[in-house]
Amino acid sequence: MKIARLWLKIDNLVECQVCWRKCRLRVNNVGVCRNYVNLDGKLVHVGYGVLSAVESRPIEIKPFFHYWPNSTSLTFSGYGCNFYCPWCQNYHISFSKLPENPRRIMPEELVEKAVKIGDNGLCASFNEPATLFDYLLDLFQLARKHDLYGTIVTNGYFTPNAIKELIEAGVDGFSIDIKGCPTSRRAIASIDHLKVLSNARMIIDLGGHVEMVYLVVTEFNDHEECVEWILEKHLEFLGADTPLHINRYYPANVWKTPPTSLTTLMKIKERAEKIGIKYVYIGNVGIEGLEDTKCPNCGKILISRRRYRVTYFKLDEDRCPRCREKIPIRGRYIP
Ligand code: SF4
Secondary structure: OEEOOOEEEEOOEEEEOOEOOOOEEOOOOEOOOOOEEEEOOEEEEOOOOOOOEEEEEEHHHOOOOOEOOOOEEEEEEOOOOOOOOOOOOOHHHHOOOOOOOOOOOOHHHHHHHHHHHOOOEEEEOOOOHHHHHHHHHHHHHHHHHOOOEEEEEEOOOEOHHHHHHHHHHOEEEEEEEOOOOOOOOOOOOOOOHHHHHHHHHHHHHOOOEEEEEEEEOOOOOOOHHHHHHHHHHHHHHHOOOOOEEEEEOOOEOOEOOOOOOHHHHHHHHHHHHHOOOOOEEEEOOOOOOOOOEEOOOOOOEEEEEEOOEEEEEOOEOOEOOOOOOEOOOEOOOOO
């Protein structure tokens, strides 16, 4: 357990400043994510180092397609979340409380494990990394000293101060879910999706790498108005070069509508490309070609992927070998 870095004292309450929930807590109260508690008038990160899983995984599975292609990252998760999406695939950890008397895995142990395995970096994934915020700061600072990259897969609801701290600590890859739009109100209705987009913009401005993920959930964010809003805001906030992963949803937890149809996914991809987004992928369908990177200028296939591994890589430094178009890729390709 550790005294948290970002909080304010307001009268007899403490306000957590890690994410936009900004939970205000009386003594002994726990935040929405169940990882921060007001103990004796101080905000304490009780989830520090309490991990639900640790395993080496390809970076493409996150998904990151323009970041250290074909590398592996030691991927880890905690417990809890600040959103509670009813279709969450990982609800068994995201909706659960911290275990009683847990073993804490200290940053040194995790970094040592990544180095021993030969992973190229670390990735906080599976549940929302905001739950591990103070742990991440210590972990990624240490990881950087061992030449390991730092990445997170997040709903992007951090406060701007938290984003700055993460980047200063060494996180430079952010896979961010855009969950919905102002008209997708049935679930997670209190979320301000514009905050997610402005955070993503801020990360890019601070030099970080961003890839956006749009999980198209049947009867939540798949109506035309919502699709348009998400695509237009992507372009407006993040520009044409920021990759967009349009992913198929499958029923999970309490959300039981049918999986997203391939037709819907293809239509969204077509629309995204038509308005100018250059790197658009369709994920969770397992159809060859839909996860290839093509040169947006001449159409040449530059990177092919299959089952989350790179099967073909043809870039001349960061340029298309045929027409010399510059392709945004962060980090090295690992053969
Ligand atoms: S990180 Fe947790 S405790 Fe802090 S504001 Fe967000 S949900 Fe609340």
